[in-house]
Amino acid sequence: MTKIPVGVLGATGMVGQQYIALLNNHPWFEVRYAAASPKSAGKKYKDATDGRVHYPGVTESVGELVVGDANDVSAAVAAAKAGNCAFVFSALEMGKDEIRTLEDAYAAAGFPVISNASAHRWTADVPMLIAEVNHHHTDIITSQQKARGWDKGFIVVKPNCSIQSYTTPLYALIQEGYEIKRLIVSTLQAVSGAGYPGVPSLDMIDNIIPYIGGEEEKSELEPLKILGSIERAGANEAGLIKNAEYPKVSAHCNRIPANDGHTACVSVEFGAKKPSVEEVKKIWTKFRSLPQELKFPLAPERPIIVREENDRPQPKKDRDADKAMAVTVGRIRPCNVFDLRFVGLSHNTVRGAAGGGILNAELLKHKGFLG
Amino acid sequence: MTKIPVGVLGATGMVGQQYIALLNNHPWFEVRYAAASPKSAGKKYKDATDGRVHYPGVTESVGELVVGDANDVSAAVAAAKAGNCAFVFSALEMGKDEIRTLEDAYAAAGFPVISNASAHRWTADVPMLIAEVNHHHTDIITSQQKARGWDKGFIVVKPNCSIQSYTTPLYALIQEGYEIKRLIVSTLQAVSGAGYPGVPSLDMIDNIIPYIGGEEEKSELEPLKILGSIERAGANEAGLIKNAEYPKVSAHCNRIPANDGHTACVSVEFGAKKPSVEEVKKIWTKFRSLPQELKFPLAPERPIIVREENDRPQPKKDRDADKAMAVTVGRIRPCNVFDLRFVGLSHNTVRGAAGGGILNAELLKHKGFLG
Amino acid sequence: MTKIPVGVLGATGMVGQQYIALLNNHPWFEVRYAAASPKSAGKKYKDATDGRVHYPGVTESVGELVVGDANDVSAAVAAAKAGNCAFVFSALEMGKDEIRTLEDAYAAAGFPVISNASAHRWTADVPMLIAEVNHHHTDIITSQQKARGWDKGFIVVKPNCSIQSYTTPLYALIQEGYEIKRLIVSTLQAVSGAGYPGVPSLDMIDNIIPYIGGEEEKSELEPLKILGSIERAGANEAGLIKNAEYPKVSAHCNRIPANDGHTACVSVEFGAKKPSVEEVKKIWTKFRSLPQELKFPLAPERPIIVREENDRPQPKKDRDADKAMAVTVGRIRPCNVFDLRFVGLSHNTVRGAAGGGILNAELLKHKGFLG
């Protein structure tokens, strides 16, 4: 099979590098275009990332690519004409407004944009996808294109890295008929979530920081869109995603001194129907979704791994489970105040960023959106 | 003023060393007797702690003391006769049953025992004291002595280090008439809480552990005894402490790679009457209690320090506030699910262990229980 | 090809687990026998390592093996008869004398013993092997067997993990005719080198320790045996390894808070003939030895990887290079006092322990010593 040529916007940043690393030897996609800030443009990729490579093997396959200017959409169009870019991953790191404008421009120029940025997460007709949870939200893409007059281009986003470790487990329970009313969650988030240079070491040696700007709001709201439903506003068929009403979420987000892996301590209040601890374990253990059924290349075999040990999951021991794409849960037990307590963990720059984006691309490819 | 001579049991352990360090130059008390395991007995204190001193200055004042065998109560009695021991701090590290037996023996031999151990925390007529919160629980001591036939000896304990960062703030609100119904709390606890050698560095570099054995149970139950009331069972006047019914607590306890300082992320549900965020800040800022009014030597000037910065409290920056005896709170904001959220922090081996014990001794001295 | 069945002694320890992990899917060897302390004996391997598994995948392939008692040599003999053990890797963690006695017993019982322990490193007719450096020292094995009346059994050891990052690079220079006279080296060693539980986190958070018991002596002496030559004492043909006279080494060994990867800062004084920095880089870049020529399964393609960046090698970025079996060197520059300075790094539990042991087994297999 000929691989689909793809571009990575923001390719020299932390998440951008992770995209490059994970797309090494991908069976469907091949990086043939890389763009970044004007500062990096014109350099070979391997030189542009020199001295700040975070992921082993990053530069091997695409090191010789000359980095384009991400602000220059016409360069991407030229790359497309040369057969080097059918769609783009966006790992742009700029102001939200700039990212929104730029992603729109790429979509208008005919590129499907699979974004890691938060700029378009609350655009009503842009789906925020976790491939195992709301794959059907891709149904809104046609409406999005029509509303904007875009031909082949469109935008999908993925949610914030902080919610990956509990949203899929909660969805698995909802899917089995257990309504989830309320949620109090404390996260212990790794420093790679702040990018590079990110958190100063003076703030992380012998310390934690009980605050991450904007993170609690995202953690509280994004699950509602992911669990929402597509609605169409009458005859004109303009679709939008209507948020779910539940669960109400209260989040405490903390930065802790681990390199990778976000942990969440979760207390859950169910509706009238409440599963037992054993039932929860059974549901999570057997949970599979579309990416598993269709064996997408980056899909974890088991999206949710249940650990029985007292002291798991731990970032160091569990973040890399199943290509770092699985969510590991443990300490599943009754809650003294609500109904259920558990700890969830996922790899924030893989499952929670570049890996999640690639899985979304695999989903879109399967659904025929990538041509 | 002649200082009261005191003994420290378990003097060579982590908390024991902290006792020795904090009693350096104490205006009321002077360490004149130190006991530890048979392994250390017979050595000079400075030699017994050689190579594992954790607190600067520990060995200066008492380094020349010959360590006694903590299991040998008669040695303490002899020390008392020699004028070297009026009461003891217990920082024993053994099995619970052994500690209980040993602390009973010291009390029976006439020593007030001010304990840091968990062995007697659930003995109904042993008060579990936070000096700013339930100082009136010392009223049960006479009943405890009578029931056991003890003359001058008795036992008081202090609660677990994990609850120090939120129990006093909650008490301050209750005292102002705000009933607290429910509490979901996630703690991020420093490694010194596990003693020495404690947590292996292989488990703490680039990692956290979402589990601390027994800690969640303690965090959930101990506040109920502290907030409880003394009851007397009829004519015979045998007293016991009856637990408060509220708050119901659900705790998630995590070990994180900081040396000292336990942090708690707290979500609070009030009863019908709910304070505003501003009211909460005002109550905490102005909170003072008996130790402050009477200016006990180790009492913090302000038991609760309110920080307005987004990213405080932090272990490194706030644990040492006011002799490491203050609780620092921050991020006081409404809760999306309950009523109020905040982050509390206290120094676990000072406020949460040796410092809290010494403050309890100061309280008992004031109340005339130390002769 | 039928795989050779092997046993691992000390299989539940840190290095033992690393052996199990690295032998997963090894093309020549298959773990069919695992022994450990009496405490673990009788349990399934996966249960014996429960809660302290350090290497992902460790328990998958051999989790169902019932752990034997490492002190019971007859059990290994029985396993050999059952076709489950042709030779053993020793990752025993006991006193030196006990290990020596036990390894002798296994050898006497007919087992080649490939040891990670330091017990036999200074036995004159036991070769201390780095497969790329002194593979010819296997020539002494026949003499060793004869002297002890052993038939098929024998013992080989590997050197300490602290010297792996500079011994191979130095050998590569010696081999090109550059005599090395003196060496001053400071190591920054990861905590996994101390096993588990090993170094307490209280000693590693916001700290380093400028001392590792016994490590400096090993670092100074072991290179001399590795670079030594086999001599035969006259007619009776009893062989022994005579130490090289040079280099004289002075080592400062430090423990630092990284999980894996030992770093060494090295200053080298050559003899009369001194290579230029460029020559050194060229020699190291092109260095290959027997394991590379014969493409042993665990041999790194390039035993020495030269990095040109200012700030490399780093444990996090370089320890895993080439299956964690390569030595990475950088900062190659003239020395202000001696002739040459450089920084070397290798993975201490792979290249410096289990991986190095397996590579030695591959060498011995190739030379016909494993039957």
Add this chain to the structure above:
Amino acid sequence: MTKIPVGVLGATGMVGQQYIALLNNHPWFEVRYAAASPKSAGKKYKDATDGRVHYPGVTESVGELVVGDANDVSAAVAAAKAGNCAFVFSALEMGKDEIRTLEDAYAAAGFPVISNASAHRWTADVPMLIAEVNHHHTDIITSQQKARGWDKGFIVVKPNCSIQSYTTPLYALIQEGYEIKRLIVSTLQAVSGAGYPGVPSLDMIDNIIPYIGGEEEKSELEPLKILGSIERAGANEAGLIKNAEYPKVSAHCNRIPANDGHTACVSVEFGAKKPSVEEVKKIWTKFRSLPQELKFPLAPERPIIVREENDRPQPKKDRDADKAMAVTVGRIRPCNVFDLRFVGLSHNTVRGAAGGGILNAELLKHKGFLG
């Protein structure tokens, strides 16, 4: 005694904050003027450092000062006229040329400038002072003033933080007649040495970096100026400091994950006369210099503290010794290659920066240079 009013340039940076903290309650000096970059100018000091205060107590005493623009020398002159600034500490963080120009301007305007910056370290008539070592180098100040036509103003600097842990110990040996020929030193330097934000946590969690830009050159050269002598070039009496010829130093500088405290592993080659280990310990233990004799406020009682334990000095346990102004040495033993090995440690932001600067000011005050 009326305190001398002082200004701090670069007062909001890491070292600047340390100056403010250490000058709290200083018996001779009082901060009455603080200047920083234009970005901070005009704010109250407590607001300008908001959210990045590193040292407890920093803002208490001078929090209300309005920060001046450090580039505006006339503002300092006005402050001087108002009685608020007799001399300045320079903790400026800019390009070297800019610092040099600015420090010159302050000196020309009549201010003694006591600098922490490296800009003027190699100006031949600017003394680089360690108060215990080369206090007599202040003799060059008059010549410096004459050569530049400065009246009361002048410039002195202090050396780099990396050399503090071994320069004073070496000087103590030289002073006793032991010539030091050569030195190979590896440093393990804390992250505060890089300022704030400084080293990203992604580079320090589970890692070390074997490189600090410019640090090795400083470590090798600065001791030679400090140990140098003042020479006068003939009749015109223009003085300059001539470097010592020895010791030749080769430095390997490493960044390690500790907050504060630089450690150095040192191998020393003496001249013909070589002290025994016991002699070295005796010399270091009894070493006292001018700051001790005259009991300067910030002078450590013992400039060099000798530890006998195997595993000391350690940053966490020893950096704060004697107001964080003492150098702690340990592991004093023969060197296999040179003559002597030892480990030295000093607090880099106190002894190695602000504390060292204040001690220099105390020296200059004593010598009458501060009016």
